[in-house]
Amino acid sequence: MRVFSGVQPSGALHLGNYFGMIERAIAWQARAEEAVYFVADYHALTSVSDPAALRQSVREVTLAFLACGLDPQKSLFFRQSAVPEVHELAWLLSCVTPMGLLERCHSYKDKTARGLAASHALFAYPVLMAADILLYQANVVPVGKDQKQHLEVARDIAQKFNDQFGATFTLPEPDIAETVAVVPGTDGQKMSKSYKNTLDLFGDPKSFAKAVMGIKTDSTPVADPKPTEGSTLVALFSLVASKEETAAYVADLAKGGRGYGDYKKELLARLDARFAPIREKHAELSKDPQLVDDVLADGARRARLLAAPTLEKARRAVGIN
Ligand code: ADP
Numbered sequence: 001m002r003v004f005s006g007v008q009p010s011g012a013l014h015l016g017n018y019f020g021m022i023e024r025a026i027a028w029q030a031r032a033e034e035a036v037y038f039v040a041d042y043h044a045l046t047s048v049s050d051p052a053a054l055r056q057s058v059r060e061v062t063l064a065f066l067a068c069g070l071d072p073q074k075s076l077f078f079r080q081s082a083v084p085e086v087h088e089l090a091w092l093l094s095c096v097t098p099m100g101l102l103e104r105c106h107s108y109k110d111k112t113a114r115g116l117a118a119s120h121a122l123f124a125y126p127v128l129m130a131a132d133i134l135l136y137q138a139n140v141v142p143v144g145k146d147q148k149q150h151l152e153v154a155r156d157i158a159q160k161f162n163d164q165f166g167a168t169f170t171l172p173e174p175d176i177a178e179t180v181a182v183v184p185g186t187d188g189q190k191m192s193k194s195y196k197n198t199l200d201l202f203g204d205p206k207s208f209a210k211a212v213m214g215i216k217t218d219s220t221p222v223a224d225p226k227p228t229e230g231s232t233l234v235a236l237f238s239l240v241a242s243k244e245e246t247a248a249y250v251a252d253l254a255k256g257g258r259g260y261g262d263y264k265k266e267l268l269a270r271l272d273a274r275f276a277p278i279r280e281k282h283a284e285l286s287k288d289p290q291l292v293d294d295v296l297a298d299g300a301r302r303a304r305l306l307a308a309p310t311l312e313k314a315r316r317a318v319g320i321n
């Protein structure tokens with residue numbers, strides 16, 4: 001079985017990325033026969049226009065995966081642009097992709113509404129994403145809930161191609177966190193770099209603490225019971241505590257008598273404890289300037305070997321070979 005996923009190099013990684021995708025991807029590494037992960041730099045061109053920032057972000061995402069537990073011996077990690085064959089497959093898939101399928105995608109509408117340029121690339125993004133997944137014959141794709149529709153599109157495209165040209169692609173299954181499918185940001189909306197409401201995994205500790213202490217809460221007086229339904233503090237706390245500990249945190253909020261500052265400090269202590277080992281590893285690995293280059297070079301070589309037979313099969317199926 002092959003597990004496959006990727007993340008765009010378009011800014012600092014945050015807790016939403018970690019709990020929505022990275023943690024699950026790393027957990028699969030222990031269970032899966034093969035884990036293949038990548039940094040989607042072609043995808044990031046839909047939103048990043050600074051070449052130096054893009055290069056830097058590719059390195060940061062790679063280092064972040066290593067710090068979070070990616071084992072480059074066991075798993076494969078590569079940058080999307082190291083396997084440009086993905087574009088040839090994207091074209092073959094484009095030819096069986098109905099416009100209506102892409103017109104129904106929320107992410108294009110959401111991203112243009114947020115101010116991203118309404119480019120052809122942004123519209124065709126799900127086809128390139130399908131090519132990423134299908135090129136590697138992925139069985140399972142761990143992603144956050146916001147990527148669910150893209151996974152459905154990838155399945156639809158694979159099915160259409162298989163129906164038209166014969167069995168060529170594995171139909172991928174999504175693996176989505178059901179407990180907290182969407183990690184809230186400091187303002188209570190979905191945590192996202194485009195909303196500037198993130199808690200960054202590897203930021204400096206002072207800014208992290210400031211962001212946690214700045215989580216938006218209501219104006220319930222200290223003595224009064226605090227609402228717990230839909231609470232951002234509770235949602236974040238539950239990610240780093242057991243069920244029983246979360247129940248106790250909720251009960252305490254509901255009792256009243258303490259201010260939000262106390263609960264934020266408790267949350268901050270939990271988050272710091274949880275991420276201390278990952279942050280230490282990050283600091284240690286960043287001392288080796290060659291590491292990221294080596295991992296990406298080895299990943300590129302292995303990824304091309306995996307991709308070649310699928311592309312050949314797809315070319316043959318459509319009559320181009
Ligand atoms: P952003 O919204 O900050 O731009 P990305 O779109 O780059 O994040 O997301 C990368 C991965 O992290 C995807 O699999 C996505 O589903 C997941 N993810 C991002 N934000 C969240 C969140 N708030 N909750 C759960 N998963 C998330």
Ligand code: TRP
Pocket residue numbers: 004005006007008040043128129132133141143147150
């Ligand atoms: N679209 C994903 C995101 O924004 C990144 C991505 C591109 C991806 N290709 C993929 C994720 C293939 C999983 C599989 O986060």
